[in-house]
Amino acid sequence: MADKEVKLMKGNEVIAHAAIRYGCDGYFGYPITPQSEVMETLMELKPWETTGMVVLQAESEISSINMVYGGASTGKRVMTSSSSPGVSLMSEGLSYLAGAELPCLIVNCQRGGPGLGTIQPSQGDYFQACKGGGHGDFHLIVFAPASVQEMHDHVAEAFDLAFKYRNPAMILADGAIGQMMEKVVLAPQRPRRTNEEIAAECREWAAYGKPADRPRNVVTSLELKPEKMEIINRRLQAKYRALEENEVRYEAVACDDADYVIVAFGSSARICSATVEMARAEGLKVGLLRPITLYPFPKKPIAELAARGVKGFLSAELNAGQMVEDVRLAVNGAAPVEHYGRQGGMLFNPDEVLAALKEKLIKK
Amino acid sequence: MKETLIIAGFGGQGVLSMGKILAYSGVMQDYEVTWMPSYGPEMRGGTANVTVILSDRKISSPIAHEFDTAIILNQQSMEKFEPMVKPGGVLIYDTNGITRHPVREDISVYAIDAASECARMGQAKLFNTMILGGFLKVRPVVEMANVMVGLKKSLPERAWKMLPANEEAIRHGGEIIRKIR
Numbered sequence: 001m002a003d004k005e006v007k008l009m010k011g012n013e014v015i016a017h018a019a020i021r022y023g024c025d026g027y028f029g030y031p032i033t034p035q036s037e038v039m040e041t042l043m044e045l046k047p048w049e050t051t052g053m054v055v056l057q058a059e060s061e062i063s064s065i066n067m068v069y070g071g072a073s074t075g076k077r078v079m080t081s082s083s084s085p086g087v088s089l090m091s092e093g094l095s096y097l098a099g100a101e102l103p104c105l106i107v108n109c110q111r112g113g114p115g116l117g118t119i120q121p122s123q124g125d126y127f128q129a130c131k132g133g134g135h136g137d138f139h140l141i142v143f144a145p146a147s148v149q150e151m152h153d154h155v156a157e158a159f160d161l162a163f164k165y166r167n168p169a170m171i172l173a174d175g176a177i178g179q180m181m182e183k184v185v186l187a188p189q190r191p192r193r194t195n196e197e198i199a200a201e202c203r204e205w206a207a208y209g210k211p212a213d214r215p216r217n218v219v220t221s222l223e224l225k226p227e228k229m230e231i232i233n234r235r236l237q238a239k240y241r242a243l244e245e246n247e248v249r250y251e252a253v254a255c256d257d258a259d260y261v262i263v264a265f266g267s268s269a270r271i272c273s274a275t276v277e278m279a280r281a282e283g284l285k286v287g288l289l290r291p292i293t294l295y296p297f298p299k300k301p302i303a304e305l306a307a308r309g310v311k312g313f314l315s316a317e318l319n320a321g322q323m324v325e326d327v328r329l330a331v332n333g334a335a336p337v338e339h340y341g342r343q344g345g346m347l348f349n350p351d352e353v354l355a356a357l358k359e360k361l362i363k364k
Numbered sequence: 365m366k367e368t369l370i371i372a373g374f375g376g377q378g379v380l381s382m383g384k385i386l387a388y389s390g391v392m393q394d395y396e397v398t399w400m401p402s403y404g405p406e407m408r409g410g411t412a413n414v415t416v417i418l419s420d421r422k423i424s425s426p427i428a429h430e431f432d433t434a435i436i437l438n439q440q441s442m443e444k445f446e447p448m449v450k451p452g453g454v455l456i457y458d459t460n461g462i463t464r465h466p467v468r469e470d471i472s473v474y475a476i477d478a479a480s481e482c483a484r485m486g487q488a489k490l491f492n493t494m495i496l497g498g499f500l501k502v503r504p505v506v507e508m509a510n511v512m513v514g515l516k517k518s519l520p521e522r523a524w525k526m527l528p529a530n531e532e533a534i535r536h537g538g539e540i541i542r543k544i545r
Contacts, residue, residue: 006391008384008387008388008391008397008399008517033403034403119403175403176400176426176427179400179401179403180398180399180400180401180426181384181387181397181398181399181400182396182397182398182399182426183391183396183397267426267427270424270425270426270427271424271425271426271427272425273424273425274424274425275425276424277424347427349425349427349428349429350424350425350427350429351429352429
């Protein structure tokens with residue numbers, strides 16, 4: 001057992017290892033607590049000497065997201081990571097990436113806001129990640145890891161979906177998942193895609209150099225004719241509907257016979273899984289619905305639980321109430337939906353969530 | 365088996381590394397482990413703490429509001445964490461710099477004078493492994509052979525020359541810890 005390929009690592013360190021092993025072509029970033037270990041680990045591992053992956057510290061987050069735009073335009077697998085205020089700086093770039101339909105990966109290791117806020121864990125960027133994070137009608141594909149192992153696994157899953165749908169993907173983590181160490185099993189090293197493989201995969205859109213047998217590909221989000229821009233928008237919306245139809249991921253814990261269901265993601269979901277254990281020990285039938293993708297959001301399983309007769313839902317988030325809006329839309333009046341949260345970098349304890357559940361829902 | 369433990373003291377005392385050695389030892393014993401640090405400005409001269417959970421089952425919350433064991437290495441941490449030890453739990457503290465000793469009667473209290481022992485030996489760097497040795501004497505949650513592998517795994521290669529001294533410090537910590545009540 002001592003020689004098993006099990007490592008003990010921080011969530012942020014794992015992002016770096018997972019990116020290299022996935023065959024990522026480039027990372028562009030700027031340091032910010034609590035995610036600085038991502039680039040620190042990449043610099044320590046020196047992947048440019050092994051896989052040929054580029055690691056570059058940009059002069060700002062605005063610069064790094066636009067380097068991602070450039071790299072993604074050529075069909076390369078490129079990424080950046082930051083924490084809340086840094087991701088705000090990237091929001092123009094996120095809109096352009098979505099508009100130009102460029103696949104890439106952004107990791108947000110959230111901290112308390114608004115503004116510079118604190119450096120402690122928060123989930124205050126749910127709206128930013130899922131409802132915009134830039135101008136125009138667009139969505140990112142958003143993953144919410146709840147363990148160090150998922151920090152690892154979501155890198156490959158997010159890149160794969162980003163390329164399948166030609167859309168930027170985000171891993172929405174937080175300071176707790178990023179700073180925590182847990183056991184992790186690392187994937188085997190995959191080779192980076194060759195230029196020939198990229199040309200075959202991204203022939204229709206990427207600007208890797210024009211071959212003789214096809215017209216020039218133009219990567220842009222600009223279209224001055226509104227008639228054409230509406231057609232582009234409709235295509236984007238069709239893509240989002242396909243994501244909603246096919247790519248929803250979630251975990252249901254003890255939901256089958258549950259009278260009450262806690263909905264929580266990321267580090268909150270970990271804390272709330274202990275709440276479920278405590279509730280069950282008291283004889284209360286409480287379950288946990290954990291969205292793994294925040295966009296597309298697991299509307300259907302929540303609606304089904306409501307239709308099955310769940311008496312109430314508690315959306316437990318490290319914010320003032322953001323995901324609760326999506327839970328309410330999914331439940332659509334079939335049962336009461338309440339929110340419990342802490343803000344500004346404060347975490348809740350499992351017993352605190354149980355007390356909130358009793359006070360807001362069970363006693364009613 | 366599930367041990368939820370907090371180690372709390374000043375930044376620079378080796379609080380986080382002690383947790384890391386323990387977490388690695390747990391991995392060697394095939395336990396599930398979580399290591400959740402306080403991070404940021406707290407680490408720089410202020411208080412530092414780490415929550416380590418070792419379990420033979422999947423760990424739900426890495427955040428705890430009560431602990432089986434608290435290892436307390438400064439006065440601020442005594443104020444904050446003594447009340448958070450589970451009834452029947454264990455509190456271990458280094459007496460150095462402690463002005464208000466633990467008062468609870470419903471927990472087991474142990475003292476270890478590792479700071480003064482390290483000062484006497486002229487080996488300040490062995491402080492955290494000596495404390496760890498005291499803890500393992502009281503709560504033998506991982507086998508000593510796995511602790512030694514965990515110690516090696518959590519140290520960078522350039523520090524491996526310090527392994528024998530640290531192993532000795534772990535043993536010595538077990539000798540000098542004493543039960544208060």
